[in-house]
Amino acid sequence: MTATATEQLPTLVIGAGPVGLAAASRLLERGIEPLVLEAGPAAGAAVRAWAHVRLFSAWGEVTDPSAEKLLAPTGWVKPDPTTYPTGGDWAERYLQPLADALGDRVRYGATVTGVSRAGRDRIVDADRDTQPFVVHVEYADGREDRITARAVIDASGTWTTPGPAGASGLPALGERAAADRITYRVPDLNDPAVRARYAGRRTAVIGSGASAFTALATLADLAKTGDGKGTKAVWILRRGISGSTFGGGTADQLPARGALGLAAKAAVDQGYADAVTGFRTEAIERDGARLVLVAEDGRRLDPVDEVIVLTGFRPDLAFLSEIRLRLDERLQAPVELAPLIDPNQHSCGTVYPHGHRELAHPEKGVYLVGMKSYGRAPTFLALTGYEQVRSVVAAIAGDLDAADRVEITLPETGVCGGAGLFDAPDAQGDDADGCCAPAPELIQLGAATTVSAPARTEEAPSGGCCGS
16 A cells, blocks of 8 residues: 555544544544544443542543544533532543534444554564555454554553552452452442442452542541441552552642642541551452452561452453554553653653654554553543653644644642652651561551541543543
């Protein structure tokens, strides 16, 4: 196929989440026809899965300017930019109207199963860059399709591939067998059936990010109610507790994110949660109807009724196996982007603005954007994804001046850290005393404090404050 003919093909966008739909609106703005494939039955399917969770980014930070222009003729009214939506609000009041405005350019129930170059598998070099992309799709009704595209923007997120309880990155021994008592999402305690599962029970929460903070805060709220008396959380931390454990607090430029960390701290201070530090889960064993967590050093915790695993997410790269990607060996993020977001190297919340050059791969015309571009790194913001696709679409259109321009300022967090340097006692500074004791320790923190319920969100899903 000639270059001119290839340019007449649509650019395929995988995922109708916040960043995928923003990419489609940017493409239309540039006169490039988009085709969005969404595996779920509606726009923002992953976001809808945590509809009960409130974002810590306000409305003014989770809508894309290009999308707003596309929505304007439909009579859409932008919500108050100073208020905080839930995932359900985000999906119903912004994502679905945006998808509706795109019309039949969005296909639902369409799962991408493979991406390659036409007539070229991964190892073939001859005329590779001149060939269009072929995308294999399976629809919910069982049909299969083969779509040809000029470029592919993968905004499929990481929601479907959560991290396991096992500290090694593999499921703990017995984790799969205990699946009936384990969840990998923040539970919706407004749902009566879900509420009954945790009310008056002892629940282990594994993880140290915003999702874990949300779970601790909601379980503490449950414990304060009449039907939740006796509810107790056991917070499992692989490392110790330092001044940065609960995030930026009042220093965070996203106030609701700072408040979320303070609410988690209050849950511990007030005795609704016990923190167990230095505990790296190796096995989950049955003890009658309850579960016992066992650490790598052989320590055993008292039995719990439920386990909530919130250890982050990872990208699904299986359907890209015939595409030549260049990913960081640790984060599974594009190699040029990885140093900017790597928690093994950074102990602050700043992420430098980035675009098509940091997201490029040896396979020209393929871009991973949104949460998926971050691989296993946390703390992705929707604003980051919107800037990514603005730059990527400009590059696809051949406007490198616009593609290289930076048009975003990201809010900073006061303090944060990752699993790398923070495991080293000498990397934690003045707040590190006693933080990384190898033996699990059951502790409560400080004097009792009162913190009102904050706006909450999941930090890592292909949605949350983030999006895909």
